[in-house]
Amino acid sequence: MKELLGYWRPDGQVGIRNHLVIMSSVVCANRAAELIAAAIPGAVPITHQHGCAHIGADMEMVFRTLEGTGKNPNVGAVLVVGLGCEVIDAADLAHRIAVSGKPVDYVSIQKSGGTARTVEEGTKKATKMAEWLGQARREPFGWEHLILGTECGGSDTTSGIAANPVTGGVADRVVNLGGTVILSETPEIIGAEHIMARRAATPELGQKFLELIQQVETRYLRMGVNFRGGNPSPGNIRGGLTTLEEKSLGAIHKAGTGSIQELLNYAERPSKKGLVVMDTPGHDVESLTGMAAGSSQVSIFTTGRGTPTGHPICPIIKVTGNPQTWERMGEDIDINASTIILGRETLADVEERLFRYLVEVINGRLARAEVMGHREFGITRLSMSL
């Protein structure tokens, strides 16, 4: 088999990209972060609408997400841009990311004296990082260093028949090779949790898993409305998905057949190899953001209706089982699995194609979402802003 090539980081993780990230610690610093990133070819801005006016577990989750994103091994260096009075302080965030051993620095708008001076100071710092990153070279690494995220979005009934089983086959291969696979999107396990719980590594973990699903369902039931309309979404329903249970029973196929080794909080890094479950919303961007903050380097994203979604630092490989979507949105989609429904290829044929493509993307081939410049980033929240 072709070997994997990546960028070894000081903390022993291996990146499959070598990004310079300009990250705002708070929404007020977004413009400055964007201007700094625009001044440096190849630099990636990561901005968001948070960083202030949240407390407790809600604040910690946002902080953990930003920190984890900076620590993701696809990131070679980080410049944090803050305002100066925010909850998620730029210096604090920079110090927490710097534990990874990679170059990290920060600038602060109130300290620098305004947007223009912050951009000037930040650009100088980031330019030095870019120069340093340019010297990095890919070197061989083993599957035990790979964390693959799985995601489905804009699902229809072809997802459960074709795209998810194919992705599950690749997930099983990654697990068997010693790697890690994350299943996320907790609400989209509702109705299929009895099947997944039987696959937990221990009875205790299976019980904890069932409790997690129940907690999540209860949290949303307090809204007093039927999930249907939100999940399955209007597009899911037009695509033939009738109930949340039907969607979930199709969705779990994408993580393969491995036994569950660990349950993770949103944006938490796995400590075990094999199949792990991360508690994220079904919201695609928030789910992908959580898995990337948990150190996953690449995700496979199945879609029936078609979606262009990417991520700022991780390649997102899109797979569709719907022939019409492949025809209409091929520029946004990497792998055509609709040949299964048309009877032209078997599940095993497409699984082999997807696996080979995954290896190519790991080794540097740009996924379609990277080619199109997609870099959606969204942090989930537990509570409202103060």
Add this chain to the structure above:
Amino acid sequence: MQERNVVIMNKRDNVATVIRDLAEGETLVAESIMDVKTLQPIPFGHKVALRDIEEGEEVIKYGESIGVAFAFIRAGEHVHIHNTEGRRGRGDQQGGRVL
């Protein structure tokens, strides 16, 4: 031999997924030709009943319950939100499963 026009995920299933737009009166073909004709047009990706499903009976796909029929569904009929509802995530129903 007619070309396959539906996919059945599990032998326990009482619904199949149609893999091209079906008109009224078409015979369902899975691994073999079935003794069921569509009673109405059914769009690509949507479900068709493989046998009569009573009101209150579970709708089965992947060999598992995907919800309950809230009307009598005849073999060959379109199975979707107009006759099938989920039992999970029903915050609209007092005394739901989890509360």
